[in-house]
Amino acid sequence: MRKRADQVAQTRERIVEAAVHLHGTVGPAATTVAGIAAVAGVTRLTVYRHFPDEEAIFAACSAHWLSRRVPPNPSAWAQVADPAERLRVGLTDLYQFYRDGREMLTHVYRDMAVLPDTHRRTLEDRQELFHTLLAEPFPADQRIRAVIGHAISFWTWRSLCLDNGLSNAEAVELMSALADLGR
Template identity: 60%
Template structure:
């Protein structure tokens, strides 16, 4: 019985590995069950036996990929009470995650409209949480729409990608730029060395 269980587990893992590889190379929208089956060395029916629908397969892929990453830790950002220091700590952590996972995250965000609805909601909720943690120490956060919008812009993967991937900035430079922009939206002007 345990050998059969190991075989089933091994087959399931091959399917997940194949799906992760395809999501990272062609994106979720272009990943097909036939492609996953071929890459995993199984039949399409075997894929369906292990994963009843796209949402179950995408959940397994996400969990597996995230288990191999070092995700951002907003609870650590919250240790900083100074709003500008929290921005630096939080954006540095977030941008490190974006750089480390750039290939996969580019595909996921590019295919966002094609993801299962539950996963779109998780990504939106996560970004809202990042924004809220960074806004928390700003006294004017509840009433300053420009500040909220600018912090939302700062936590966006596409903002990081534009600054760092497209324009060649380091993460530190991107953090400095976004911190300065957010401080201006908040009405404070930190002295940040160029």
């Protein structure tokens, strides 16, 4: 019995790792159950025995990928009262997460429209939380909110750091200065 349970767990782990690999290389939109099965070395039926639908696969893939990362810590940002300092702390944390997960995040954000609804909403809700926490100590001004919304975007980070060669620190400094102009 123990050996069988270990084999089942190992098979499940291979399937999840295959999904993580494919989501991080071709993206969720191009990942198929057949592709996951091929990479994991199992049949499509075996994938479905472990995961009844794409939402279950995506949930397991996300949990596995996130378990190997240091996620942003918005509760730590909320402890910083000074608006400019909170923004710097939050962006530093967020940009490090983006850099560490850039391959996967590029594909996930690119494929947002095809993600399972619960996962897409979770990502959107998380971005809204980040936006709210970082904008909260600033005066209520649409320009500042717009700058902060732009600054927390993965695509902004990607453009500044990957496409244009800035370091995370330089990008944080630039986005903080832009927010300061709006005050």
